[in-house]
Amino acid sequence: MAINSPLATQVLMISLVFASTLPAAGWCAESVKPNVFIAATGGTIAGTQANVEQHGYTAGQLGVASLIAAVPQLKDIAAVTGEQVMNIPSQDMNDAAWLKLARRLEELEHSAGLDGIVVTHGTDTMEETSMFVALTVDTPKPIVFTGSMRPATAVSADGPMNLYNAVAVAGSAAARSCGVMVAFNDQIHSARYVYKTNTTRPDAFQSVDRGPIGTVDTGQVDIFGVCAAGTASPAPKVPIADIHELPKVEIIYAYAGMGRDLIDAAVHAGAKGLVIAGVGDGNITNEALAGLRDARAKGTVIVRSTRVVSGFTLRNAEVNDDTEGFVASSEFKPSKARVVLQIALLKTSSLSEIQKYFDTW
Known part of the structure; x- marks a missing residue:
């Protein structure tokens, strides 16, 4: 995946500094790595700043190839492929975008040889999009939403670690009955329970009434509570194939x-x-x-x-x-x-x- 633009090169170099702290995941002792697909939609995790000392930034500037290349340790825990489904800030998510994303995820869910899916998404409406997907997409394979509170060019960007952990969760056998989740700041949340609770902090996502369903620490996945028993993920309430408009x-x-x-x-x-x-x-x-x-x-x-x-x-x-x-x-x-x-x-x-x-x- 070539990185051609100066901006993408700058982002890759910055991200590599932080990615160098990520160890090869000890949980992945299997000889065959899981196949994880990243469906990118834009958001802060793909955002850039004109000046790293500024708070403001523009979301959805980097493509999925840049996100994957910025975390080379992904290859240690999974065979990762990706697709740019859309590239927008999440405040611009609407019914048409939801339907497009959910239909693509439904196709991926039934793809042979795929073990899990990560969706990179802006944080502003992640709680809504993940809920919509949970209600409409059949999920025999884990779907894990993630993003970042800081753009890719920020000092101490949180996107690389969040992406690394999300891939670990999506590829984990322990998560196969958990349906749609949000992996953020070392915690794993059910899409049903999670909300954004802070405007800027990296720990913005919380399941305020229920608590997280697991944790993930540099690729070490620990699922507990609602889906730890390994029961089948729930069927969609209305299959996405049956929805033409909302x-x-x-x-x-x-x-x-x-x-x-x-x-x-x-x-x-x-x-x-x-x-x-x-x-x-x-x-x-x-x-x-x-x-x-x-x-x-x-x-x-x-x-x-x-x-x-x-x-x-x-x-x-x-x-x-x-x-x-x-x-x-x-x-x-x-x-x-x-x-x-x-x-x-x-x-x-x-x-x-x-x-x-x-x-x-």
Whole structure:
């Protein structure tokens, strides 16, 4: 994989300094290394700075070949190949990008001779994309999302180690029943539980209500908890082959003195569902509640979530969901609740069924 541009050469040299601290992974004692595929989508891990002393950077500047070349120790733990599926900052992820990525991952999942998949992705919407993939892609092989909080040209860039560890997880036999995961800052998280919790720190990703499902330390993979027993990964809730477009679902943030204008505007714009990032246990003002009642009367599905960083949104707490015809998001915070509702609406309009999905997915 040739590195032709001066910028890519600079990134490779910087990354090699940090990559030199990575040992050959002791866990890979097998004579045949696993085959791991890297599906690159852009993000900070592929970002560069004009000046390494500046905080700002441009995401999605480097291709998958540069990412792989920057961590030569990958060859010690896996036979790695890759593809540039897209190259965008993750704030630009949208339904079309999700569908494109998920369809490609579904193809890779059924590729002979492939043991695991790594998806490099921007951190801003990684929690949403990984959740979408978990709900739509069959995962007999591990799919491991990773990225970085610092661009490739930064002092002490975290991308090389995150990529190294993600490849180790994707190639690990212990991870084969874990479905879609996020490997970040030496921890392994389920896509269902993980959220970005800090704007800049390398430990930004946390499973706030559940905790990680494992750890990975310079390639040493330790899976515990939910998938350690080795049971089969769950089937997709709606197979990606059956999805042609996604219903319009909006998130509306609650605050002191909240009115109903944004609720009315979302319904007028054609929203099939609304996720309310409510205060406390999913509460809203009386005026906003009146707007939600009118939205529900027009057929819009209302899901109460919370703007609070941790904790569950319980049914019939704060608001009488049975009376109002609302759905409680359970442990899903607004970003994931939106994805769950989009997929649920592809299956049913029954509120009881949708509530069951939130409680069990």
